[in-house]
Amino acid sequence: MADKSKLGMVFPVYTFTVTKDKIIEFAIAVSQKENREQINPIYSDEEAAKKAGYQGIPIPPTFAICSFFWTGDGLMEVIKTLGLDLNKLLHREEEFEYFGNIYAGDVLTRKMKVTDMFEKGKKERFVSVTVLETEIINQRGELVLKSRTRLMER
Numbered sequence: 001m002a003d004k005s006k007l008g009m010v011f012p013v014y015t016f017t018v019t020k021d022k023i024i025e026f027a028i029a030v031s032q033k034e035n036r037e038q039i040n041p042i043y044s045d046e047e048a049a050k051k052a053g054y055q056g057i058p059i060p061p062t063f064a065i066c067s068f069f070w071t072g073d074g075l076m077e078v079i080k081t082l083g084l085d086l087n088k089l090l091h092r093e094e095e096f097e098y099f100g101n102i103y104a105g106d107v108l109t110r111k112m113k114v115t116d117m118f119e120k121g122k123k124e125r126f127v128s129v130t131v132l133e134t135e136i137i138n139q140r141g142e143l144v145l146k147s148r149t150r151l152m153e154r
Contacts, residue, residue: 003083020104056103100144107139
């Protein structure tokens, strides 16, 4: 079960660069395509993105989840730090609230903290829920995204 003493914990701040190649890989994966020619061209071609009204190649809507894997020691370090059991863990929910656009080449800083930990259910049939809130700030110091992650452990 999650270590309840971690409630309020702030994880180390990490900075990473959004690359065009990572956007392409993500767009291929989430659209279940085989290659870049099959995805929406705004995710691989700057000219197509600008023609569609973007300033550059934008990220797909759920791309921000990648910050778990590309910062610090990745998702496994988060799980270990929180005392979660990977064999009993379920990614229950993810919310994204955008305040600005994120493009290839942006340098993002992730700030993440544990905002809630609670149990849900009765007696032997309960789950432990851990809520993480993340702020993503761009290279200009602008808050561009807030996300809320709910991890459930049975």
